[in-house]
Amino acid sequence: MLSLLNRFYTSFSPPMAEKKNNAIKFGILGAAKIAPMAMINPAKSHPEVVVQAIAARDRARAEEFAKKHGVPDVRDTYQEIIDDPNIDAVFIPLPNGLHYEWATEANLLFNLPELSPSTSQPNPPVLLEAFHNRFHPALHKFLTFVTPADVVHVHTDSMVPWWFTAKDDLEFNYKLGGGSIMALGTYNFAVLRMIFGGEPEECLTCDTSVFGDGIHDQCDYTFKAQFRFPNGIGETTSTLRGSILWKPSEARVTHKEVVVPDKTLPGDQEKVRTRQVTLHGFMHAILWHRIDVKDTYVVRHMADGRPIKKWVESSSHKAYTHKDAGGEFADLPSEDWWISYRHQLEAFVNRIKGRKAHYWVTGEDSIKQMRMVDMAYEKSGLGLRPTSSFR
Incomplete structure (x- = not known):
C-alpha cells in the first residue's frame, strides 16, 4: 500500500x-x-x-x-x-x-x-498523434498474451463521471469536433485495432445518446458501436456522462479454441485451449491496472469430441516499467511512477534524438484511426465531424 x-x-x-x-x-x-x-x-x-x-x-x-x-x-x-x-x-x-x-x-x-x-x-x-495510453508498458504487456489471428471477440469500454463534463464544455461543441467518440471512444478504437492487429471492415452498429436540446444534439455523450474485423467482432462503448464513481477502462479479449500440442497424450486424444485476456485500466494505467489471463483447457477424444478432462488456469499481471513488460525494450529507461504521458514524451525525445523508441504512432496509423472514427459517425447518423476549412 x-x-x-x-x-x-x-x-x-x-x-x-x-x-x-x-x-x-x-x-x-x-x-x-x-x-x-x-x-x-x-x-x-x-x-x-x-x-x-x-x-x-x-x-x-x-x-x-x-x-x-x-x-x-x-x-x-x-x-x-x-x-x-x-x-x-x-x-x-x-x-x-x-x-x-x-x-x-x-x-x-x-x-x-x-x-x-x-x-x-x-x-x-x-509529427506524433499523442495517443498517450498506447505508450504505457501495461498495454504492451497485455498484448503479449494476445494472439491477433486467434481473436474472435473484443469488448472495450471507457467512461468519465457525469460531473467531469458540462453541457457547454468543448467536448459537446460540434464545430470543434465534439462528441464522446472523438473525446474518449477513439482511445477504445485504437486498442481494438492493436488487439486485432488490423483494420475494421465495417461498422455494423453505432447507437448514440445526445442531449436533444437543439444546441448540442449533434454531439454524442454516450455511444455503443460494433465493428466487423477480418477475423472477429469488436464492441466498444464510452460515455462522458457516466455514474458518479469512476470505473476503470477495460479491454476484454476472447480467443478461438486452439489445439495445444501435448506429447503425453495418447494418439486419439487432443488438448485444446480457449483464452480470455482482460486489461483493466488501459486509459490511465498508472492509477490502477491489472491484466487477467484465463485459460480454459479441455482434453478430449479426437473422434467425437467427448471431453475427458477440463480445467482452468488463471494468472494476473502488472507492468509499470519496460522491464516489467519484458521484450526487446526491457532495457530502456523507465520508472514505475511514469504516467503514460511521460512514457510518450520519452519516446518522442528518443525519436527526435535518433535513438530507438519503444513505440510509435505512425502517420499511416493515424489516418487509419480517423477512418474508423468516420465509420462510426457515419453509421450513427450524426454525420462526420466538420472538416477544417484551413489550408
Missing part, C-alpha cells in the same frame, strides 16, 4: 531533472486543462525537455498559466510560437476541431511533402 501511494504521489509531483544544454524546447498552444498532466509534469523529470513558452486565446490566461507552472515565455499568438526559432517542438492540446489548423487533418497533414526526407531535408519534422 505504501509503494502504491508513493508511486501515485511521485507521478503527479515528479522530481525536477537537471536540464541538458541540448534540451528540446517546447511551446504550448493553449492553456488547456490537460496541459499540466500531459506536458508540464512529464517535462519536469525529463533532462532533455524544457517547456519554454505558451500562448492562449487570452494573453492574461496564458500569463496566469505561465506563472503557475513556471513557463518562462508568454506569446501573444499561437503563430508567434510556431515562428519562434528558439522553439524546437510544439504541443497542441487544443479542441479536436482546431487540430488541423495547427497540426492535423490526418490524411492531408501526414502526406505533406514537408514531412518526407529529401536531399535538402534529410531530417524532416517529427
